[in-house]
Amino acid sequence: MELNVTRQEQAELERLILEHDRIAQRFTRPRQMIYLFVRRAGNRGVGAYVLLEALKTYSPNARPATVYRALDYLLRLGLVVKIDSQSKFFARSPHSSQRLCLFMVCSVCGSVHEFNDPWCEKKIETTVSAAGSLLDRKAIEISVLCENCQPASAGAS
Numbered sequence: 001m002e003l004n005v006t007r008q009e010q011a012e013l014e015r016l017i018l019e020h021d022r023i024a025q026r027f028t029r030p031r032q033m034i035y036l037f038v039r040r041a042g043n044r045g046v047g048a049y050v051l052l053e054a055l056k057t058y059s060p061n062a063r064p065a066t067v068y069r070a071l072d073y074l075l076r077l078g079l080v081v082k083i084d085s086q087s088k089f090f091a092r093s094p095h096s097s098q099r100l101c102l103f104m105v106c107s108v109c110g111s112v113h114e115f116n117d118p119w120c121e122k123k124i125e126t127t128v129s130a131a132g133s134l135l136d137r138k139a140i141e142i143s144v145l146c147e148n149c150q151p152a153s154a155g156a157s
C-alpha cells in the first residue's frame with residue numbers, strides 16, 4: 001500500500017530532492033513516508049514508536065531499524081529535529097535547516113514552535129566560539145508556557 005500523498009506534499013518532496021540532489025538517491029520511499037508522517041504531526045511532533053506503527057500500515061514488515069535509519073538520515077539533512085525533552089521528532093520549516101534555531105517547547109502541552117532570529121543566531125554562535133567551542137547541534141530547546149497554557153492572569157495584561 002502507498003501513502004496518500006497530497007499534491008502539496010508531493011511538490012514539497014520534489015523540492016527537497018532538487019535541493020539535496022547529492023543525497024536524493026537515498027531519499028527512498030519509506031524515508032519520504034517517515035518525513036511526511038513527521039510533517040503531518042505538526043507542532044505536536046511524533047515519537048519513533050508511533051512512526052513505526054504508521055509505517056507498518058503501509059509496509060507491514062517495517063522494522064524499528066527502518067525508522068531509526070530514516071530518522072538519522074532526515075536529521076543529517078536537517079529536515080527534522082529531535083526534541084530531547086519530549087523524545088519526539090518535528091519537521092523543520094522549509095529553508096531553516098542550515099540555521100541555528102530555537103525550539104520553544106511548552107512544558108504543559110508539549111507543543112513545539114520553531115523560532116528563527118538572525119540576531120539570536122549570531123549572538124549564540126559568537127558566545128560559543130568565544131568559549132573556544134563549536135556548536136554541536138543547530139537546535140536549541142527552551143522550555144516555555146505556550147499561549148494556551150499560561151495561567152489566565154499572566155495573559156491578561
Ligand SMILES: [Zn+2]
Nearest residue numbers: 106109146149
Ligand atoms: Zn502549551
